[in-house]
Amino acid sequence: MDDALTIHRLHFAFTITYHYLFPQLTMGLAPLVVVFKSLALWKGDERYNRAARFWAKIFAVNFLFGVVTGIPMEFQFGTNWARFSQFSGGVIATALAMEGVFAFFLESSFLGLFLFGEKRFGQRVHWLAAFMVFAGSWLSGYFIIVTDAWMQRPVGFELAADGTAHLVSFWALLFNEWAFWQYVHNMGGALVTGSFVMAAVGAFYLLSRRQEEYGRLFLKVGVTAAVAASCFQLFPSGDRHGKLIAEHQPATLAAMECLFRTQPGAPLVLVGQPNVAEQKLDNPIHVPKALSFLTYQHWEAEVKGLDAFPRDRWPDNIPLLYYSYHIMVGLGSIFIAVTSVAAFLLWRQRLYGARWMLWILMLSFPFPYIANTAGWMTAELGRQPWLAYGLMRTSEGFSPTVSSGNGLFTLIGFMGMYFVMGVLFLFLMWREVGHGPGFLDGHESKTPPSARILPEGAGA
Amino acid sequence: METLWFILVAFMLVAYAALDGFDLGVGIVHHFVARGEDERRLTLRAIGPVWDGNEVWLIAAAGALFFAFPKLYASSFSGFYLPLMIVLWLLMLRGMGVELRGHVDDPLWRSFFDFIFSAASLLLAVFYGAAVGNVVRGVPLNAEGYFFEALWTDFRVGPAPGILDWYTSLVGLLAFATLTVHGANWLLLKTEGELQERARRVAQKCWWALVSMTASSLAATVYVRPQVLDNFGRHAWGWVIPLAVAASLIFMRYAHARRRDAAAFFSSVVYIAGMLGGAAFAMHPHLLPATTDPSYGLTIYNSRTGAYSLSVGLVWWLLGVALAIGYFTFLYRSFRGKVRPEEGGGGYEAHAGD
Numbered sequence: 001m002d003d004a005l006t007i008h009r010l011h012f013a014f015t016i017t018y019h020y021l022f023p024q025l026t027m028g029l030a031p032l033v034v035v036f037k038s039l040a041l042w043k044g045d046e047r048y049n050r051a052a053r054f055w056a057k058i059f060a061v062n063f064l065f066g067v068v069t070g071i072p073m074e075f076q077f078g079t080n081w082a083r084f085s086q087f088s089g090g091v092i093a094t095a096l097a098m099e100g101v102f103a104f105f106l107e108s109s110f111l112g113l114f115l116f117g118e119k120r121f122g123q124r125v126h127w128l129a130a131f132m133v134f135a136g137s138w139l140s141g142y143f144i145i146v147t148d149a150w151m152q153r154p155v156g157f158e159l160a161a162d163g164t165a166h167l168v169s170f171w172a173l174l175f176n177e178w179a180f181w182q183y184v185h186n187m188g189g190a191l192v193t194g195s196f197v198m199a200a201v202g203a204f205y206l207l208s209r210r211q212e213e214y215g216r217l218f219l220k221v222g223v224t225a226a227v228a229a230s231c232f233q234l235f236p237s238g239d240r241h242g243k244l245i246a247e248h249q250p251a252t253l254a255a256m257e258c259l260f261r262t263q264p265g266a267p268l269v270l271v272g273q274p275n276v277a278e279q280k281l282d283n284p285i286h287v288p289k290a291l292s293f294l295t296y297q298h299w300e301a302e303v304k305g306l307d308a309f310p311r312d313r314w315p316d317n318i319p320l321l322y323y324s325y326h327i328m329v330g331l332g333s334i335f336i337a338v339t340s341v342a343a344f345l346l347w348r349q350r351l352y353g354a355r356w357m358l359w360i361l362m363l364s365f366p367f368p369y370i371a372n373t374a375g376w377m378t379a380e381l382g383r384q385p386w387l388a389y390g391l392m393r394t395s396e397g398f399s400p401t402v403s404s405g406n407g408l409f410t411l412i413g414f415m416g417m418y419f420v421m422g423v424l425f426l427f428l429m430w431r432e433v434g435h436g437p438g439f440l441d442g443h444e445s446k447t448p449p450s451a452r453i454l455p456e457g458a459g460a
Numbered sequence: 461m462e463t464l465w466f467i468l469v470a471f472m473l474v475a476y477a478a479l480d481g482f483d484l485g486v487g488i489v490h491h492f493v494a495r496g497e498d499e500r501r502l503t504l505r506a507i508g509p510v511w512d513g514n515e516v517w518l519i520a521a522a523g524a525l526f527f528a529f530p531k532l533y534a535s536s537f538s539g540f541y542l543p544l545m546i547v548l549w550l551l552m553l554r555g556m557g558v559e560l561r562g563h564v565d566d567p568l569w570r571s572f573f574d575f576i577f578s579a580a581s582l583l584l585a586v587f588y589g590a591a592v593g594n595v596v597r598g599v600p601l602n603a604e605g606y607f608f609e610a611l612w613t614d615f616r617v618g619p620a621p622g623i624l625d626w627y628t629s630l631v632g633l634l635a636f637a638t639l640t641v642h643g644a645n646w647l648l649l650k651t652e653g654e655l656q657e658r659a660r661r662v663a664q665k666c667w668w669a670l671v672s673m674t675a676s677s678l679a680a681t682v683y684v685r686p687q688v689l690d691n692f693g694r695h696a697w698g699w700v701i702p703l704a705v706a707a708s709l710i711f712m713r714y715a716h717a718r719r720r721d722a723a724a725f726f727s728s729v730v731y732i733a734g735m736l737g738g739a740a741f742a743m744h745p746h747l748l749p750a751t752t753d754p755s756y757g758l759t760i761y762n763s764r765t766g767a768y769s770l771s772v773g774l775v776w777w778l779l780g781v782a783l784a785i786g787y788f789t790f791l792y793r794s795f796r797g798k799v800r801p802e803e804g805g806g807g808y809e810a811h812a813g814d
Binding site for chain 2: 064078086088091093097113399424428
């Protein structure tokens, strides 16, 4: 337990993983809130506003937790990874600093207006505020992905005389091809989380027979967004992201697929257990030649295995990388299946009465969180053993003066703090969902059935 | 170019201190000034829509520091590891204190978060002050430009100091006094009636503490680090800064007595800008002096990033900060005027206490 490298890695991994539980929901919900505000303006129906207000409350709590757990991230580059910061600050700090001035100011200013200003400034300003919060949170995502993309595929820099990286092309950094596909894949993932949560709340309301008009609305919007986002994750975003990995990090691709030997017509592994000691996959079930086809559009194409790379360039935890990747892909496939069936039922106007489907939707909302986390673990474990791919090893990047004991102390401190915050968060979410949109002004909605947004049983 | 970025980063830190400073100050005085649920809610409404945006100046300043002086960022953030982690935890607690108290309508729940909010604000003020004290005093840098400071050693200002020694503790208390007055001044602007009167009494009483601590900590600074006077010797115009600080204190007294609330708040902004600006002026071109060997010290020349980055950065920084100032102007104008009990903010806020 006194290995400083391990502790600094765990420190960052734990705090970033916990942090990202919140932004994935806020980034996923933000466009859906804009949808509700737009519907309210367009149709002039107050109930869309109530729906927006309800999700704004969920959004606000998540945003708060995202902000407070996000501040440590901006600091941890320096506190725990000082040598890496010194090495790469000339490049990645451009993206991080731009995130601060362009995105954080935007979202935080307009969030205040969005949460506090509806009555005071009227519906048009409120719509604008909602839109700006959406724009700010999505912009913020882009800058942070640019930072990670540079670590995955360094571009637009040169090594200065003192060995540190200096930026030579601003646009190359900002429009790194890797950043683009990673961004759309990541935002698609956030939308999957946001829409699954919305659908789950909707299903919960229908199953528990309260707030039913809002339950139907949330199901309709949630399921529609979820099916679109889930398919988008497979194609084009996931597919293109995978091809970039094949091109720029072939060793990573081999480890993700647990392909130890270079071969033409490489199979796609569905399940199996990596056995690194004997360099093989135990008990595999695979689709012959499918990996070659998916990667190079050619059934007989040669795919490089781990044997094509020196051992010190292999990702250092191949089983974890392999399982993370397969959990992400497996869950993604299940999402497509579930949301397709739900969307079909919605289209045939049978969803609201299909209790079995409502149960599935209500219980499935944790899985997008797992898939997003597993996806990020795939990206970051796949980057190993490098901090900046091909330039600096992870073992060279941590702070020279911060002892493992101090690192462990603050790691445990964060764990304690985040545990308490997690309990608080779940408690508050449970309360808000329990209240529901119809309770917002203290009593349940008394809208007569005929005037409801979506008549019972109507799907489209 | 290095000097320009030095000024820009200093500007962002001043903006942070002046803006989030009043949120923290409101947090500090929250318990003494606001009595009963209605008044507490009012004081929180006085910062509710803006505190999060104000805090962003800290993140943005840290980002700009990382961008312009990566070596300094790496060295100081790892060297100040323990106090920074404590600051991060306090920032989390403060944020939750502000936002979560209204979510459950229960006196015990609210009192708990009021306490978290006040305690975290108070400790943050002290730690920020101590941080400034550490930077001015210098740290035990090694030949490679790194260091690690324990939270305290023997409380002496020696070659191996701790985060807290007698000097940095003094600066920490000064920051505490400063933000108390600053927060009370903000409440003068935003509230009325009895609540405002109580805030005024706090501001007036703490004014004495502020003046005496300003004088003693400036004297201590000259004693601990006589080099701070060098730049004032070289550029005589620099004396404008201490004069502005003195003038702002005198003017604040006058403004309190005459109930010129906007002027009082303005004078504490000038005071904060003057103190931090003066520190920056005195430090230039040093960023982090060494208590070990003076040649190990970090300056804007040995810590800066590449010239290309700095030039390109100027373009996006000016654009980004111009936009940010635009949003802030819009936001503050939107919420200008006193907070009053009867007007619900609508939407989320009106129902926050359900």
